[in-house]
Structure formats: C-alpha cells, structure tokens
Amino acid sequence: MNLPQTFKDKMQTLLQDEYDAFIRSYEEEKNQGLRINTLKISIDEFLQINPFTTEKIPWVKEGYFYPNNERPGKHPYHEAGLYYIQEPSAMAVGELVDPKPGEYILDLCAAPGGKTTHLASKMNGEGLLVSNEIHPQRAKILSQNVERMGIKNAIVTNETPERLATRFPSFFDRILVDAPCSGEGMFRKDEEARLHWSPDNVTLCANRQDDILEYAQSMLKPGGRLVYSTCTFSPEENEGTISRFLEKYPQFEIEQVEVYEGFSQGRADWVENTASNIEQTIRIWPHLVKGEGHYIAVLKKKDGDEAPRIKYPKQKLDPKMMKAYQDFAGETLNIMPFGYFLAFNDQLYGLPEEVPTLEKLKVLRPGLHLGTFKKNRFEPSHALALALRKDEAKSVSNLSADSDEIISYLKGEVLQASGPKGWHLITVDGYSIGWGKLAGNMMKNHYPKGLRWMGN
Structure with a gap:
C-alpha cells in the first residue's frame, strides 16, 4: 500500500519497536463487521436465521466479523434493517457512550449513522436522540439510515455545532463527538483518506476539533458524559485535543472505563502539556486487534448549571388530516403509534414527548415519519413500515x-x-x-x- 512517506516517518518515531508490526498490518485485508439491530431483532433470533459466516467481535455484544467474500449489504435482511454494516473498531464508541433508555442524547457529527444507530438500539425507543450532521448530503444519508433501522425517537438535524449550542444549553445527558479528523486510521480501507493526508491537514483538523468540543461541552448537563472519538493516530488530534480541552474546561475529567483486550492507552509522552490521566483514554491499533485505528476519550462534566428543559408547544392539527390518519390506523394497525404529532405541510410525524422546540433549525427528520395526506386519505410512509413489528x-x-x-x-x-x-x-x-x-x-x-x- 502506498502510504505518505511523511506519515510513515511520523509513525516510526511514535511507535519505534512496534512500527514494523504496524506497517505489516497494511498488507492484510481490512476487517468487516456487522452490528445486529436489536430494535428489530434479538441477537439470538438473528443468529438462528444468520445467512453469513460470522465471528463474534469481543468488544460489542451485538457485533460480528464477516469475511470479505460475503456481501451482507446485498441481502434482504439489510433492507429490513436487521443489522448495520460498521467498521469493527468504530463499534467500541457506542459501547462507551452507553446511553440509557429515557435519556437525552446528542450525536453531534453523526453521518453516515453507524454510531447513531448503535446509540438508538441501546435507548430502545425511549428518550430523545438528536443526530446532527453539518454537511447536507451526508445528513440525507444519515436520515436514510435512521429510517432503515426503524428508529422512532430520533431527530435528524443539519446544523452547525454553534447553532445547536445556542438552542440546547446544558440539555443532554450524553454527547458523542465523533470528530472530523485526518483519517489516518482509515488508510487501509479508504484511498481518499490517504490522498488527502498532510501535516497541514492534521493541524487544521485539530483546530476544528477544539471548536467543536467548545460548543459540545456547553450542551452537556452537569454529571453528563462527553465521548470524543476520532479515526486517526495523530497525537495532535487525540491526546493533544483532549489536553487542550481539559486545560480550558477544568469542570471536566477523564473517566476510567473498561479497556478491552488488545486496546491500548493514551500516551502522555506524545504531546506537550498533557492532561493528567490521559493514559485512561483509549487507542485502537490495527496491528493489535481486528479493526482499524481509533481513539476514544470518555469525559465527565463534574459541575455547572443545569438549564430548564422546555418542551415543544404542541401543534394544533387539521381535524380532517388527523381523521384520515386515525381511519388508516384503525383499519391497518393494531396500535396507535404516538400521541404527539407534528405536521409539515402534508407530512405527518410522530414525536417523542421529550422533543424540544425545533423552530428555526434545519430539520430533516423531526421524529418518525408516519406518512402523507393525499386528498383526504392517508398514505403510510416507508419509515412507519420499518418501525413496525409484524404483530402491530x-x-x-x-x-x-x-x-x-x-x-x-x-x-x-x-x-x-x-x-x-x-x-x-x-x-x-x-x-x-x-x-x-x-x-x-x-x-x-x-x-x-x-x-x-x-x-x-
């Protein structure tokens, strides 16, 4: 594999005795993984119908390796949202965010949706998940994946971190910042990442990460968890970014979390002015586990002011529109999904009770899309179908x-x-x-x- 020489020189300086093993990992095939979507099927149920050759991924209970010659993305089960194809190392991030049903969660840089859909499966349809992506086209892909996985309690936004921060001060229980980065950890699977890499881009990414974390921290309530992750090896974007952040925001501390076999610790000797306990952050190396490169830091907000939560003022809906929906539901469903509705023109959505005001935000998906009103009748959406179980x-x-x-x-x-x-x-x-x-x-x-x- 043709790696940038400057990158190789840098990694040799950092890894020293481990460098040869690291470089040899680029001669191996990338590892493929799928994560079972427990919103739609249990792990045991999936394994009973599993048509693929799979091997358990140790660090995530729903995760399985599959061989490169199999194509689960071209199977009907994929279209039904029974699993999400996700890079194995990336699955560790959702495990460490560890959201609970009923919590308010923000995935700030969420496209294409692997980590968001993992968080949603852990929330089991309870609470509120705000999945944001700043780039419009990537936000559309994110929204499509939220739909395919049958997620009911997610809002998909296309906003800047700055605008979200003004709307949601001290609002979320947990925030994931899967930060844009130089992508060194993806070189084995992504030629574009190799072609666009440069030391200047590393510096640019580190500066951008500082800005994103500044907005993210203001949206976390006291006692909340902020998880920062990248898919790069660069200390400037990993230990360096976290050390700069903790120096500026001493109300945060690094949380010690479970380190799985094969995972490594953060390195205090790779950056100047290192934060205390930086060794409690996590590095994932492709020569030590069956996965690509990742870095994860789990932070806790020790103190601060908690803002009051203001719920969305419930919208008065056209009675004819609601009658059409209720007629459809009565004829077609054994349940009446959602008691809280929002209409955008002729589109009807079911929203979590916890949803805040969305006015003046760029929203792609304000909850579960239920369907469309057409000449006094209701036509159900594909999203509603994917969110239903057969007995419903x-x-x-x-x-x-x-x-x-x-x-x-x-x-x-x-x-x-x-x-x-x-x-x-x-x-x-x-x-x-x-x-x-x-x-x-x-x-x-x-x-x-x-x-x-x-x-x-």
Whole structure:
C-alpha cells in the first residue's frame, strides 16, 4: 500500500519497536463487521436465521466479523434493517457512550449513522436522540439510515455545532463527538483518506476539533458524559485535543472505563502539556486487534448549571388530516403509534414527548415519519413500515429471504397475493421491510423507488 512517506516517518518515531508490526498490518485485508439491530431483532433470533459466516467481535455484544467474500449489504435482511454494516473498531464508541433508555442524547457529527444507530438500539425507543450532521448530503444519508433501522425517537438535524449550542444549553445527558479528523486510521480501507493526508491537514483538523468540543461541552448537563472519538493516530488530534480541552474546561475529567483486550492507552509522552490521566483514554491499533485505528476519550462534566428543559408547544392539527390518519390506523394497525404529532405541510410525524422546540433549525427528520395526506386519505410512509413489528399490523404478507418474491418486491414489481384488500405490511422472514396494497389478487408495490434493486 502506498502510504505518505511523511506519515510513515511520523509513525516510526511514535511507535519505534512496534512500527514494523504496524506497517505489516497494511498488507492484510481490512476487517468487516456487522452490528445486529436489536430494535428489530434479538441477537439470538438473528443468529438462528444468520445467512453469513460470522465471528463474534469481543468488544460489542451485538457485533460480528464477516469475511470479505460475503456481501451482507446485498441481502434482504439489510433492507429490513436487521443489522448495520460498521467498521469493527468504530463499534467500541457506542459501547462507551452507553446511553440509557429515557435519556437525552446528542450525536453531534453523526453521518453516515453507524454510531447513531448503535446509540438508538441501546435507548430502545425511549428518550430523545438528536443526530446532527453539518454537511447536507451526508445528513440525507444519515436520515436514510435512521429510517432503515426503524428508529422512532430520533431527530435528524443539519446544523452547525454553534447553532445547536445556542438552542440546547446544558440539555443532554450524553454527547458523542465523533470528530472530523485526518483519517489516518482509515488508510487501509479508504484511498481518499490517504490522498488527502498532510501535516497541514492534521493541524487544521485539530483546530476544528477544539471548536467543536467548545460548543459540545456547553450542551452537556452537569454529571453528563462527553465521548470524543476520532479515526486517526495523530497525537495532535487525540491526546493533544483532549489536553487542550481539559486545560480550558477544568469542570471536566477523564473517566476510567473498561479497556478491552488488545486496546491500548493514551500516551502522555506524545504531546506537550498533557492532561493528567490521559493514559485512561483509549487507542485502537490495527496491528493489535481486528479493526482499524481509533481513539476514544470518555469525559465527565463534574459541575455547572443545569438549564430548564422546555418542551415543544404542541401543534394544533387539521381535524380532517388527523381523521384520515386515525381511519388508516384503525383499519391497518393494531396500535396507535404516538400521541404527539407534528405536521409539515402534508407530512405527518410522530414525536417523542421529550422533543424540544425545533423552530428555526434545519430539520430533516423531526421524529418518525408516519406518512402523507393525499386528498383526504392517508398514505403510510416507508419509515412507519420499518418501525413496525409484524404483530402491530392487521394484514401481513410474509416473504422468504431466499425466495424470488422478495427480490421481485425489492425491484418494485407487482406481486400475486391473496387476503383482505388494503394495506399489507410486507415482511421478510417475519421482519418488516415495506408496504404493499392489495386489490383483488394483485399486491401493488410501495417499496420506495429510490431504494429499489436494479438489474438481475
């Protein structure tokens, strides 16, 4: 692999006796991982239907390695949101954020969504998850992944950290800052990261990280947990960033957390003016574990003022719109999802009770998208289908993962079917994947056009 010479010289200085083993790791294949989405399926249930060759990832109970010659991203279970394909080392971050059901959580730099969907699975639909991404196109991908995983209690925003900080002072129980970085830890899997690397970019990233952490700390309530992570080896962006932050904000301290076998400690000797206990931060090296490079620091806010939480003023909705939704729910569902609704033009969303005001924020997804009003009728969204369990719908049409019918469905084709007319929840081996609408013996396909499989 063609690595920048300046990078190799730097790593040889830092690693010394470990350098040869580190460089040899670049001759090995990258490790692939998937994380089971426990919002939709338990670990045991997945392992009973698991079509892949998997090996347990030691540091995350839902995580499994899979071999490079298998393609779980091209399987119907992926479209049903039964798992998320995620780099194995990155899974350690969600474990260390460790959100609890009912808490208020912020993922500040959340795209494409691997860590956000991990946090959501731990919250089990309770509490509030704000997933933010500053870049519009990446925010759309984030929103799509939140939808695919059937997450009900997430808000997806496309904002700057500065604007969020003015809206949410001392608001969150836990905040994840998976900071933009020079990407050295991804060199084995990402050629773009190698091509764009330079010492100047390392410095630029470190300065940006200082700014992001400054806004993040103001949104954390006293006693809360702030987790900082990068996918780079650079001490300037890791121990250096944390040391600068702790010098400026002494109300924070490094928390000691479990270090899994093969993980390393932060290095006090790699930066000047090192914070005390920097050894309690975590480094993940590709020559020591089956994963790419990562750095994680877990910080606790010891004191400060907690701001009062102001909930969203409930919106008065058009009675005709609500009647159309209630008629749909009565005919189609065994549940009435959400008692708190928000309408954006003709779109209806179900919101967590904890949601704050979203006025004047760029919001891509203000909760679970329930559907669209069309001429006094309600058409359910794909997001609602993915958030439902099979027993929550009155009519269910189940397709086998290894059948021709599921492939036809994912291509958007009409299916032959029987049963009561109207909306059917389409499932793959019992897990929701989309909607169909039955008339006669023809199931009209409502799988979204932008997601349909192409080709043979």
